Amino acid sequence: MGSLGDGARLDRRSLLKGATLIGVTAALSAVAMEAGPAFATQLPPQTSNRKYPAPWPEQTPYGLADTRVDLWPRDDNSFVLPLELRPRDEQLGHVWIRDTYVNFFTVDGHSLYVACGTTRVPGLSAAQPWNDGIFLWTSPSLHGPWTLAETTGIRPGAEKGKVWSPEFVGENTPGRTVVAPWQEYWYDAKFGKRGEVWAPEVHYFDGRWYIVACMGDHSQKVGSFLLISDGGVEGPYRLATGNLEKPFGDPTGSGPAVAKPANYYHIDGSMFTEDDAAWLVLHNSVYARFRDDMEDIIPNTALPAFAQTPYSPEPYLEGAYAFKYGGKYYLTQAAWDRTSANPDGSTRYAYDTPAPGRVQYQYDAVMAVADRLEGPYSPRWTLGVGCGGNSVFEDESGHLWTTFFRNPAQGYWADPSPIADTAVPGVVRVEWTGPDSDRLYVQRRNNGQVVSG
Template sequence: MGLALAPRFSSVVEGAVPGGRLGDWPDPESYGIADTRLDLWPRDDNSFVLPLELRPRDRELGRVWLRDTYVNCFDVEGRAVYVATGTTRVAGLETAAPWNDGIFVWTAPALRGPWTLADTTGIRAGAERGKVWSPEFVGENTSGRTVVAPWQEYWTDTEFGKRGEAWAPEVHYVRGKWYIVACMGDHSRKVGSFLLVSEGGVAGPYRVATGNLEKPFGESFIGGPAFVEPGAYHHIDGGLYAEGDDAWLVLHNHWYARFADDMEDIVPSTGLRQFRETAYSPEPYLEGAHVFRHAGKYFLVQAAWDRTSINADGTVRNAYDTAATGRVQFQYDAVVAVADAFEGPYSERWTAGVGAGHDNFFTDHNGGLWATFFRNPNYGYWSNAARLAGAAVPGVVRLEWTGDRLYVRRRKP
C-alpha cells in the first residue's frame, strides 16, 4: 500500500508563533483521525540513525537491529552521559521472539557518538560486551541477591522450543542510581514489566527489585496472544518518570503507579491507577506509553496503529481505530496529549510523529528536543514490504515545540 490520502482538517488556521516557530497544526475534523502529512515523518533533514557500536551478530547487516529504541541524556556528576537500548534479537532469528538473550546498553558523550557498548568486562569476564542483563545470568543468583527471578528464566515447550524474551528496556538515572525498566515478552513464563537496580554504574551489575521477585508489576488479567497461559499476562511496556524525590511507573494502555521511596516496588496502598485522558471512540489498544515534562507541562506519549479503511465515498480513511476486518495497519504513530499535572486531565491527542510509535522524548545536553523511532517491521515499515530491510533501527528525530504542543520537526513554509 502506498501513502494514504491526506485527512480532512478543521478550519483552524496554522501559522507562525513568536520566535519563528510554527504554530499548532489544525487537527483532522473527527477526533481519532490520523494525521499522515509527510512533514510529520522522520526524514533525512530532521533525523538520523545512531551509529551504535556493532556486535559480532550485527556485522552482516552492517548496523544494529533494534526495536523499541530508547535514548536518553543524563547529567552524571556534571557531565553528559547518553544511553541507548532497545529490544534486540539473537543471531539466526528474524525477530526478538520466541527468545532473546537479554538487554544491551550503549553509551556516548554526545548524541552523534561515538557510541560504544557499555563496559561490562569487569563484571563478567569473557561475556559479550554490553549485555547488562539476561535470563542466562540466573547462575549469579545467591540467597540474598536475585539477578534473574524464576518467572524470568528460559523455559521450553513443544510449540516454540526455547522461550523467554526481554522487551522494551529503558535506562534511568534517579537520585544518583541507575535503573532499568523492562518487560518479559509474550513467550515468557509470566508476561509483564519489572525493575532492575544497578549496584554499580550504568553497566551494572543489576539485580531484580524486590517487588518483582515473584511476578511482574500489577495483577494478571486476560490479554496477549492466545498462546499466553492463563494468569501469565500482566501490564507491559513499563517506563519510569521521576521528578524530584518522586517516581512513577508508567504502563501501557493508561496505567501508572507511584514507586515506594526505596524504589524496590510500587506503593501497594495505591496500586495501579489510570490517567485521566480524552479517549478516542472507540478507544484502541495503546502501548509504549511514557510521560515527558517540558516547559511546565506534562506530555503523555503513546503508540497507536494508524489503520486504513475505505469511507463510503471510496476515499481512504486513516484512523486510530480498533482492529477489525478491512482495517489495515498503515503506520505505528506517536500520539501525544498534554496536561498541567502528571495524572491529568490530558487534552485530546494529536499525531506528533508518523511511524515514530513506541519512542521516547528526551532533551540533549544543549536543551535540544528529540524523539526516538525504530520503524516497526510488522507488515513492513511505511506499509511497504520493500522497505523492510530498513526497519528496526536506532533512530532519533528532532522535535519542535509550538509553545503548546510537541511535534516531529516539520518543514517551514
C-alpha cells in the same frame, strides 16, 4: 489518493513505497511538487513574526491520524544512531533494534547519552520466542561515538554490552537475585526455547542507575520489572525485591494466545521522575508511585489509571511514556494508523480498532498534555508518523528529540522493499509550539524551510 485541502491525506504507500526514511526527502519533495500550491496549504503559516512554530488544528473527527509528510522522520530532521556493531550486526550493517530508547544525563559533571531497546539473537527473524537480554550503548554526544557499555570487567567471558539476561541466573546469591524463576528460559514442544525481554529503559535517579523492562509474550510470566545497579550504568544489576515473585501489578486477564491470562500482567513499563519521587508508568495507561527505597510500587496490586480523552472506539494502545516539559505533563502512546476507504473512495487514516477493510499502515506516536501527571489529559494528536514505541528526551543543548525504529511487523515498513532498513535506532528532532498551545510535533517544515522551536 485523498484530496489536498486542510486535514487531507496523501496515499504515501504508493508515493513513497521503496524509499528509505533517511534519504526519503527527495521522494517527499516530489510529492510536494506534484501537489503544487494546494499542498502548501497543509503546512504551518510563516513564522517570522512568531516566537514559536504554529500548532495545527485538531483532526476532525477525533481519532483521525495526521499523516502529512511534515510529521515523518526525514533526512532533514532525523538520523540513525551509529551504534557500535556487535558480531551479530555486521552482515546487516546496523544494530537490529525495536522500541528504541535514548536518554541524556549529566553525571558528575559529564554528559552521558544512553541507548537500548529490544534486540534479537542470531538466526531468528524477530525478538521472540526468546532473546538473550538487554544491551546498552553509551556516548558523550548524540552523534557519537556510540560504544557498547563496558561490561567485560563484570563478566569477562560474556558478550560486551549485555547488562542483563536470563542467562545470568547463575549470578543469583542468597539475598541478591539477578534473575527470578519467572524470568528464566523455559521450553515447550511448539516453540522450543521461550522467554524474551522487551522495551528496556535506562534511568538515573537520586544518584543510582535503574532499568525498567518487560518480559515478553513467550515468558513464564509476562510483565514489567525493575533492575537496580550496584555500580555504574553498566551494572551489575539486580532485580528489585518487589519483582521476586511476579511482575508489577496484578494480572490483566488478557493477552495473546501464547500467554496464559493468569500469567499476563501490565507490559511496557516506563519510569517518570520529578524532584525526589519516581513513578512507574505501564501499559493500559496505569501508573503507581515507587516506594522511597525503589524496591516496589505503592500499591503493587490494583493500580490507578490516567484520566484521558479516549477515542471512540478506543483502539489498542501500548508503549506508554510520560515526561514533563515547559511545566506540562505529556503522555505518549503507540497506536496503529489503519487505512480504510471513505465513501468518496479516498483513503481514510485513523486510529481504528481492527475490522474488515482496515489495514495497518504506520505505527504512530500519539500524544496528549495535562497540568498534572494523573491528568485529565487533552485530546490526543499525532506526534510523529511511524514513531510508535518511542521515548522523548532533551539533549545537552536543551533541544527535544524522540526515537523511532520503523516497525517491521506490519504495515508500510513490512513491505519487501524497505524491510532491510527497518528495526533501527533512529532519533528525530521535536519542536514545541510554546506555552499558549503546548503541542509537540516531529520537527516540521515551513514551505520547504525547517521550522525551529
